[in-house]
Amino acid sequence: MLELRQLTKSYSTERRVLDRLSWTFAPGEFIAIMGDSGVGKSTLLNLIAGLDQPDPSPEPAIIVDGTPLAALDDDAATRLRRARMGFVFQAFHVLPHLTLQQNVALPLLLNGLPQGRALAMLEAVGLAGRGGDYPHQLSGGEMQRVAIARALVHRPALVLADEPTGNLDPDTANSVLQLLRQELKLSGATAIMVTHSPAAAARADKVLRLTKNGLQDTTLVNPAAQ
Numbered sequence: 001m002l003e004l005r006q007l008t009k010s011y012s013t014e015r016r017v018l019d020r021l022s023w024t025f026a027p028g029e030f031i032a033i034m035g036d037s038g039v040g041k042s043t044l045l046n047l048i049a050g051l052d053q054p055d056p057s058p059e060p061a062i063i064v065d066g067t068p069l070a071a072l073d074d075d076a077a078t079r080l081r082r083a084r085m086g087f088v089f090q091a092f093h094v095l096p097h098l099t100l101q102q103n104v105a106l107p108l109l110l111n112g113l114p115q116g117r118a119l120a121m122l123e124a125v126g127l128a129g130r131g132g133d134y135p136h137q138l139s140g141g142e143m144q145r146v147a148i149a150r151a152l153v154h155r156p157a158l159v160l161a162d163e164p165t166g167n168l169d170p171d172t173a174n175s176v177l178q179l180l181r182q183e184l185k186l187s188g189a190t191a192i193m194v195t196h197s198p199a200a201a202a203r204a205d206k207v208l209r210l211t212k213n214g215l216q217d218t219t220l221v222n223p224a225a226q
Ligand SMILES: Nc1ncnc2c1ncn2[C@@H]1O[C@H](COP(=O)(O)OP(=O)(O)OP(=O)(O)O)[C@@H](O)[C@H]1O
Pocket: 011, 017, 035, 036, 037, 038, 039, 040, 041, 042, 043, 044
């Protein structure tokens, strides 16, 4: 579904953050990526999202559903991102001037899809009847649930989440992660979640650790993931 081949990213000649990273993500997998601060986790997500460019390489470094990202022009990359990806990122936060229903319907609107699913998705995340509310009327946990509804509403093949529960208390974080996992498994999407939280990572199918030597699968048994 997603393949990284010798992916390298440098911010300057002295600052190589990712060094020939290779990994294959299978369809439907929910992967957590952990690692020390500054090791390049958010950089990796941004590269996969096409929001930043890797170093030039002879072979394609990021392949989504068989398509090398580097082969796409800006318009095609935007279309791929809109149609095939969903984001739970700070940078894509819930828009304050839109109602919850409008926020969740946005990916449907941008993809020319019928907008009816927005209400069903709000209901699925426990916010039935709140579609007319505005983001400022929500708690942090409710806001994250809206972000999850919006990330999944257009049935993307790939969901990218950067610290989706970073600012939530443990109980709320737990229920948000349970919901994320449940919705991912229902939709069959592949998901990559960057997190510092072992409790959040335990919800994933696999936990990868990013170090300067690359990605390593640290999952032995993960009985907490269900
Ligand atoms: N635009 C940029 N220009 C220069 N250096 C950058 C840029 N973005 C990130 N970096 C550097 O790249 C490295 C990796 O940053 P990144 O945010 O990917 O790390 P991270 O693993 O997500 O860290 P954290 O867990 O603290 O969020 C850091 O040393 C950071 O300073």
